[in-house]
Amino acid sequence: MIELENVSKIYGSGDAAVHALSGVDLHIPQGRIHGVIGLSGAGKSTLIRCVNLLERPSSGRVTVNGQEMTRLSGPALNRARHRIGMIFQHFNLLTTRTVFANVALPLELMGYKRGVIKERVAPLLKLVGLDDKAGQFPAQLSGGQKQRVAIARALASEPAVLLCDEATSALDPQTTGSILELLRKINRDLGITILLITHEMEVVKSICHRVSLISDGQLVEDAEVGDFFTSPNTRLGRDFLNDFLQLEPPRELVTRLEEAPGEQRHPVVRLTFSGDAVSTPLISRLARECGVDVSILQAKVESIQQRTLGLMIAELMGTPAQTEQAMRYLESHELKVEVLGHVRRDD
Numbered sequence: 001m002i003e004l005e006n007v008s009k010i011y012g013s014g015d016a017a018v019h020a021l022s023g024v025d026l027h028i029p030q031g032r033i034h035g036v037i038g039l040s041g042a043g044k045s046t047l048i049r050c051v052n053l054l055e056r057p058s059s060g061r062v063t064v065n066g067q068e069m070t071r072l073s074g075p076a077l078n079r080a081r082h083r084i085g086m087i088f089q090h091f092n093l094l095t096t097r098t099v100f101a102n103v104a105l106p107l108e109l110m111g112y113k114r115g116v117i118k119e120r121v122a123p124l125l126k127l128v129g130l131d132d133k134a135g136q137f138p139a140q141l142s143g144g145q146k147q148r149v150a151i152a153r154a155l156a157s158e159p160a161v162l163l164c165d166e167a168t169s170a171l172d173p174q175t176t177g178s179i180l181e182l183l184r185k186i187n188r189d190l191g192i193t194i195l196l197i198t199h200e201m202e203v204v205k206s207i208c209h210r211v212s213l214i215s216d217g218q219l220v221e222d223a224e225v226g227d228f229f230t231s232p233n234t235r236l237g238r239d240f241l242n243d244f245l246q247l248e249p250p251r252e253l254v255t256r257l258e259e260a261p262g263e264q265r266h267p268v269v270r271l272t273f274s275g276d277a278v279s280t281p282l283i284s285r286l287a288r289e290c291g292v293d294v295s296i297l298q299a300k301v302e303s304i305q306q307r308t309l310g311l312m313i314a315e316l317m318g319t320p321a322q323t324e325q326a327m328r329y330l331e332s333h334e335l336k337v338e339v340l341g342h343v344r345r346d347d
């Protein structure tokens with residue numbers, strides 16, 4: 001449905017050249033919601049704009065709806081773009097047009113007659129919950145309502161694919177939730193494939209089936225959302241996850257953490273666990289089987305797409321041999337164990 005093969009994009013040339021995308025491969029089957037997440041400047045906007053050729057890749061191949069976009073130009077490219085809707089962070093509505101006229105615009109440009117346009121726009125406004133706002137102007141709408149207009153406009157040409165460029169980044173959390181719910185409904189009921197870019201893990205967690213992580217123009221991870229949230233493969237992925245879960249050791253403890261282990265020190269660990277491990281009483285078993293006491297400093301359980309993810313920061317109290325055995329024991333039960341540092345035993 002959406003296929004990027006070895007796509008690169010270089011802005012400028014010579015010393016000023018910026019390699020915004022390098023050798024990106026991405027395959028998104030029909031009917032999926034795929035998120036691309038990355039830090040600012042990683043290449044997210046460039047990637048999504050290469051899908052409908054708002055940016056033409058410097059090399060590589062882009063295929064959407066079975067059509068090789070990178071071979072098209074002029075009217076053929078315009079026709080192919082009608083099957084690809086797009087929404088933006090700042091909505092990009094025409095301020096002098098009413099809600100109805102904004103949604104009608106792509107149909108007017110495609111040469112549809114007024115009667116047909118009316119027939120098409122009315123159900124779209126109903127779908128996005130704005131059938132009572134047809135005569136209003138963008139300035140009279142809230143941010144969430146403006147994005148709903150933009151979604152209706154993007155759907156007017158009956159696209160098979162919807163591209164969302166940071167579509168909720170300008171919205172408050174509650175409005176974000178309602179826009180994500182609308183996108184989920186569009187995907188489910190209309191079967192539209194959605195590619196979205198975001199810097200917010202909450203967006204990925206809420207609606208994406210699969211996620212890619214982009215860093216310096218390269219895709220460094222590509223995983224089902226449940227897998228990404230339970231065991232990211234890269235340092236950057238773990239940073240995104242820890243940031244999202246906000247499970248850091250208490251500040252007071254961080255100042256006392258030392259890197260080196262030793263006879264007089266206890267390890268402080270971050271434990272990540274999912275599946276059966278969440279409901280197994282592993283902590284009490286550590287005491288019984290390894291002679292290690294566990295002081296829980298922070299803990300939380302998250303539910304991510306039918307999977308439960310547990311996180312804990314804990315101090316393991318025992319001799320170095322006992323705490324080492326405890327960590328091996330936890331790992332043998334599929335827990336991920338990260339040693340954050342060591343604190344002095346007599347602290």
Ligand SMILES: Nc1ncnc2c1ncn2[C@@H]1O[C@H](COP(=O)(O)OP(=O)(O)OP(=O)(O)O)[C@@H](O)[C@H]1O
Pocket residue numbers: 011012018019020038039040041042043044045046047199
């Ligand atoms: N038109 C352009 N000309 C030159 N460089 C550009 C252009 N557009 C983007 N870049 C550069 O390409 C790199 C990737 O930019 P891009 O906007 O794709 O990243 P992003 O992940 O979307 O960032 P943000 O989240 O801040 O929007 C950055 O180094 C950026 O400065």
